[in-house]
Amino acid sequence: MAKVSPLEIYKYLPGLNCKECGSDSCMAFASALIERSKSYEDCPPLVKDEKYKDKLEKLIELVTPPVKEIVIGAGERTCTIGGEEVMYRHELTFFNPTALFIDVSDDLPADELAERVARISRFEIERVGQKLRLDGIAIRAKSGDPTKFGEAVVTAVENSYMPLMLCSFDPEHLEVGLEIAIERRPLIYAATNENVDAVAELALKHNSPVVAHSPGDLQDLLELVAKLRSKGVEDIVLDVGTYPLGKKFGECLENMVMLRRLAIENGEKLAGYPIMGVPLVAWLNGDEPVKAAMQECVIASAQLLRYADLLVLHSMDMFSLLPLLTLRQNIYTDPRVPIQVDAKLYEIGKPDENSPVLLTTNFALTYYTVASDIEAGKVDCYLLVVDTEGLAVEPAMAGAKLTGSLVKEAIEESGVAKKVKHRKLIIPGMAARISGEIEDLTGWEVLVGPLDSSRIPAFIEQKWKSNGKG
Amino acid sequence: MKLNLEDIIRSLVDVEDIELENVEIDAEELIIKVKQAMLPLVLPQLQPQAAVQGAKPEQKLEALPEITFEKPVKEYRGYVEEVTLGATRSEGGTRGKVIKIGGQRTLYHFEGGWINKPVVSFDVFDIPQPQFPKALREAWGEVWDSPAEWAREAVKRGADLVTIHLVSTDPKVKDTPVSEAAKVVEEVLQAVDVPLVVGGSGNPEKDPVLFEKVAEVAENERCLLASANLDLDHERIVKAAVKYNHNVLSWVSLDINDQKTLNRLLLEEGLPRDRMVQDPTTAALGYGLEYTYTMIERIKLNALKGEKELAFPVSCGVTNAWAAREAWMNVAEWGPREYRGPLWETINALAVMLAGADIMMMLHPSAVQAIKSIIDSIFGDLNGVEIKYEDWLKV
Ligand code: B12
Ligand code: SF4
Numbered sequence: 001m002a003k004v005s006p007l008e009i010y011k012y013l014p015g016l017n018c019k020e021c022g023s024d025s026c027m028a029f030a031s032a033l034i035e036r037s038k039s040y041e042d043c044p045p046l047v048k049d050e051k052y053k054d055k056l057e058k059l060i061e062l063v064t065p066p067v068k069e070i071v072i073g074a075g076e077r078t079c080t081i082g083g084e085e086v087m088y089r090h091e092l093t094f095f096n097p098t099a100l101f102i103d104v105s106d107d108l109p110a111d112e113l114a115e116r117v118a119r120i121s122r123f124e125i126e127r128v129g130q131k132l133r134l135d136g137i138a139i140r141a142k143s144g145d146p147t148k149f150g151e152a153v154v155t156a157v158e159n160s161y162m163p164l165m166l167c168s169f170d171p172e173h174l175e176v177g178l179e180i181a182i183e184r185r186p187l188i189y190a191a192t193n194e195n196v197d198a199v200a201e202l203a204l205k206h207n208s209p210v211v212a213h214s215p216g217d218l219q220d221l222l223e224l225v226a227k228l229r230s231k232g233v234e235d236i237v238l239d240v241g242t243y244p245l246g247k248k249f250g251e252c253l254e255n256m257v258m259l260r261r262l263a264i265e266n267g268e269k270l271a272g273y274p275i276m277g278v279p280l281v282a283w284l285n286g287d288e289p290v291k292a293a294m295q296e297c298v299i300a301s302a303q304l305l306r307y308a309d310l311l312v313l314h315s316m317d318m319f320s321l322l323p324l325l326t327l328r329q330n331i332y333t334d335p336r337v338p339i340q341v342d343a344k345l346y347e348i349g350k351p352d353e354n355s356p357v358l359l360t361t362n363f364a365l366t367y368y369t370v371a372s373d374i375e376a377g378k379v380d381c382y383l384l385v386v387d388t389e390g391l392a393v394e395p396a397m398a399g400a401k402l403t404g405s406l407v408k409e410a411i412e413e414s415g416v417a418k419k420v421k422h423r424k425l426i427i428p429g430m431a432a433r434i435s436g437e438i439e440d441l442t443g444w445e446v447l448v449g450p451l452d453s454s455r456i457p458a459f460i461e462q463k464w465k466s467n468g469k470g
Numbered sequence: 471m472k473l474n475l476e477d478i479i480r481s482l483v484d485v486e487d488i489e490l491e492n493v494e495i496d497a498e499e500l501i502i503k504v505k506q507a508m509l510p511l512v513l514p515q516l517q518p519q520a521a522v523q524g525a526k527p528e529q530k531l532e533a534l535p536e537i538t539f540e541k542p543v544k545e546y547r548g549y550v551e552e553v554t555l556g557a558t559r560s561e562g563g564t565r566g567k568v569i570k571i572g573g574q575r576t577l578y579h580f581e582g583g584w585i586n587k588p589v590v591s592f593d594v595f596d597i598p599q600p601q602f603p604k605a606l607r608e609a610w611g612e613v614w615d616s617p618a619e620w621a622r623e624a625v626k627r628g629a630d631l632v633t634i635h636l637v638s639t640d641p642k643v644k645d646t647p648v649s650e651a652a653k654v655v656e657e658v659l660q661a662v663d664v665p666l667v668v669g670g671s672g673n674p675e676k677d678p679v680l681f682e683k684v685a686e687v688a689e690n691e692r693c694l695l696a697s698a699n700l701d702l703d704h705e706r707i708v709k710a711a712v713k714y715n716h717n718v719l720s721w722v723s724l725d726i727n728d729q730k731t732l733n734r735l736l737l738e739e740g741l742p743r744d745r746m747v748q749d750p751t752t753a754a755l756g757y758g759l760e761y762t763y764t765m766i767e768r769i770k771l772n773a774l775k776g777e778k779e780l781a782f783p784v785s786c787g788v789t790n791a792w793a794a795r796e797a798w799m800n801v802a803e804w805g806p807r808e809y810r811g812p813l814w815e816t817i818n819a820l821a822v823m824l825a826g827a828d829i830m831m832m833l834h835p836s837a838v839q840a841i842k843s844i845i846d847s848i849f850g851d852l853n854g855v856e857i858k859y860e861d862w863l864k865v
Contacts, residue, residue: 088764088767088768088771089760089763089764089767090764090767090768105865125803127756140862140863140864140865141863142863142864142865167863168863169860169863215859215860216859218539219537219538219539222537222539223534223537226534226535226537227534230534241859242859242862243854243857243859244854244855244857245843245844245847245852245854246847246852246853246854246855247847247850247851247852247853247854248854249847249854250579250847250848250849250850250852251850253847253848254578254579254580254848257578257580258541258542258580261542262542265542266542270537278859278862280862280865281857281859281862283862283865284855284857284861284862284865285855285857286855290809293809294809294812294813294816294840295840297813297817298813298816298817298820298840298844301817301820301821302820302824302844305820305821305824305825306824312862314865317805318803318804318805318810319804319805319806319807319809319810319813320805320809320813322796322804322805322810323755323796323810323813323814323816323817324817326755326756326796327755327759327817327821329756330755330756330758330759330760330763331760331763331821333760335760335764365757365758
């Protein structure tokens with residue numbers, strides 16, 4: 001859909017400009033469809049009126065992403081993968097971040113299993129204002145005993161709302177698991193050439209998405225997908241096989257690229273599904289745990305960059321998860337909108353009417369860097385955040401998005417004048433150029449702060465506490 | 471290998487399925503050409519079912535579409551310039567071997583147009599770096615008193631190239647005279663026989679003077695002078711590079727239009743196309759890496775589309791990864807930094823490499839080792855541990 005223009009979409013809309021969709025016009029609605037902020041179902045005439053049936057069909061075809069969007073799980077926490085439209089993020093954006101599933105094996109003692117499941121569910125770390133989390137639990141049928149597998153699924157269901165992935169090549173195991181997790185719409189791993197009939201039946205019966213597994217062989221994988229589709233299975237995830245570092249791993253990365261290119265650039269429907277990888281294979285290397293966890297992180301990162309929509313991991317060590325989560329956050333940031341914070345007045349620590357007022361921009365990275373430096377230095381102050389459309393201080397200065405009049409507006413809207421007795425504003429060193437302009441427009445006295453926010457505490461100590469206090 | 475139709479039919483009589491690996495089939499003549507590194511391909515139905523005795527038809531399934539997987543390979547109008555770093559004795563230099571970078575004719579390796587591997591350069595500085603994060607102090611602290619010693623150690627740890635950063639020439643650092651800095655370059659040239667990258671201090675007044683001197687003492691060694699940028703007298707650097715036989719790095723700050731402008735200027739000033747490498751700036755993982763990633767992707771895509779002003783190899787200062795707090799800061803919640811730091815640099819390198827970088831300038835030995843394993847994986851030069859993939863269920 002990336003290459004579709006609003007005008008092309010407009011052709012298939014009713015053209016009534018009745019605003020029932022909530023957009024101001026059909027044209028605006030067409031743009032919203034491209035942005036995916038609205039769905040075609042939001043246009044009542046189109047979906048209700050018979051006479052638009054043909055248009056509707058064409059429109060659906062036009063706006064359906066070439067990679068199918070698939071939801072795993074149901075209820076409190078679900079996870080959506082796929083739905084991608086472009087090969088390169090700058091062509092539009094990537095929509096659904098790679099889902100990270102952590103494994104548990106069914107031979108763990110029940111209490112350990114429950115504990116691990118709870119840890120996976122609770123896991124959370126904050127970076128630039130976003131909460132980074134894990135997305136699901138992959139239950140491995142290691143014991144070979146369907147009863148044990150069933151018990152593991154019971155434990156997972158009872159201790160977590162997380163989306164589940166049931167992992168066994170044996171349909172009997174899968175059936176036991178599916179019966180237990182019946183309300184959770186788990187991802188079934190996996191259909192193979194050998195079990196495809198039985199597994200397809202299970203998938204249909206339980207309305208669950210299913211993985212097509214054919215390691216290293218795309219011809220075979222596409223045939224397997226065709227078999228699943230011919231039986232009526234629609235929600236499919238592709239497993240090309242993952243290998244430890246080595247040439248088979250290199251091939252795996254290239255297979256992922258080929259699948260995505262087939263789907264997006266060649267319009268190949270059989271390849272139009274989310275792709276999964278299993279970086280957990282790093283643990284088959286026989287390495288000690290630290291090395292295995294590091295290799296797992298490397299494999300996962302490479303697959304994430306090569307279009308993997310779902311990854312199965314073993315390590316929950318923060319040293320290996322943090323780089324991966326950060327990479328995911330970076331790559332899946334919408335290139336059209338930088339991550340931003342609200343432009344308003346923030347209180348850091350316990351400021352009072354004599355506390356300093358500092359100014360920064362609403363680019364999330366800038367705000368959190370500055371705020372954490374201030375917190376680390378235990379400075380009580382007000383932080384006035386100006387809307388620079390999500391630009392950092394220096395780019396904002398370069399692009400004239402941080403100006404005296406914007407600062408004036410920010411001061412007025414924030415009501416900071418009522419919070420402090422003084423009229424002194426500390427601005428970033430990089431914004432020194434506009435200090436005169438700010439003084440002229442606002443009447444506030446400007447103190448030019450250091451270039452780097454890590455030196456704010458020292459600056460306050462020397463320049464504010466000694467003589468600046470209002 | 472050539473088979474005729476009869477041979478094939480005969481061979482099909484006794485077997486149920488025939489699977490050929492590494493072949494491409496031309497249906498008209500049935501010439502079977504063995505190709506390198508092809509994916510296994512299941513032979514499509516060559517004969518009507520009846521002719522093949524014993525073949526079992528798929529009974530339970532509905533009619534399936536016939537599927538023939540073909541690698542989605544594309545045609546590209548443009549290509550990336552190939553640049554040679556270093557010169558051997560026969561070419562007037564003293565390097566043990568030369569390194570070629572760039573030269574891609576396709577976007578991906580599987581399309582067949584990647585002739586050179588991405589390479590790694592270790593950073594070496596002309597003065598000790600006590601402000602380094604702990605993991606880097608531990609890796610290099612023992613050798614950083616001597617740039618030559620540092621470079622030797624870097625080569626031992628797998629450097630394809632060495633970058634000698636002459637940071638002390640900055641008037642704000644030590645204002646080391648250019649003649650002294652040039653001696654350091656000579657020492658390093660003697661200590662190692664890999665091609666050299668020479669980095670300035672970034673001072674716009676001094677760098678052009680510095681590069682003139684360095685270019686002269688390293689005449690014919692085909693170093694990479696890093697860097698020319700829009701804020702300094704780049705023409706002097708180009709002239710020196712041309713006169714003494716070196717390459718030039720064209721460095722901008724994450725702006726594709728700036729990159730085009732600077733590249734065009736350097737070419738106009740006389741730099742031959744096969745002597746330019748470009749550096750679009752590497753922002754750290756977690757601190758703008760996505761801008762770098764996307765800019766490199768755009769550079770490579772445009773180059774292959776035929777945009778000549780961007781069709782040069784890309785170099786990345788991956789060392790910037792260490793600017794991220796997450797790489798060096800001691801925060802209990804983030805796990806041990808001795809693992810986290812090298813991993814941070816590795817993932818940074820991995821991202822730019824997959825986006826299309828040709829040189830990664832790096833610092834931590836284990837990060838270098840990891841990225842080289844990945845490069846070798848992609849180029850099929852590393853066998854790796856044999857596993858059965860299905861066993862992941864049983865770990
Ligand atoms: C990423 C980036 C971009 C991104 C912007 C991302 C974003 N959301 O902001 C993009 C690609 C969009 C961009 C665009 C532009 N950029 Co730009 N960009 C950068 C880059 C690489 C990093 C900026 C960054 O994220 N810094 C990190 C944040 C946290 O820094 P910060 O906000 O400044 O905050 C620090 C300090 O200011 C200070 N601080 C912050 N708040 C406060 C408050 C107080 C009280 C105090 C005391 C201190 C303080 O502490 C913080 C931590 O150190 C820099 C180069 C570099 N390495 O610095 C160039 C750079 C800033 N860009 C530059 C330019 C020229 C531009 C453009 C005009 C054109 C271009 N080159 O692309 C446009 C302008 C934007 C526009 N709309 O027109 C120039 C600016 C030159 C100048 N000095 O005038 C730079 C320096 C690159 C260069 N050398 O040419 N850019
Ligand atoms: S509801 Fe449909 S017809 Fe009405 S304005 Fe929106 S898009 Fe147009």
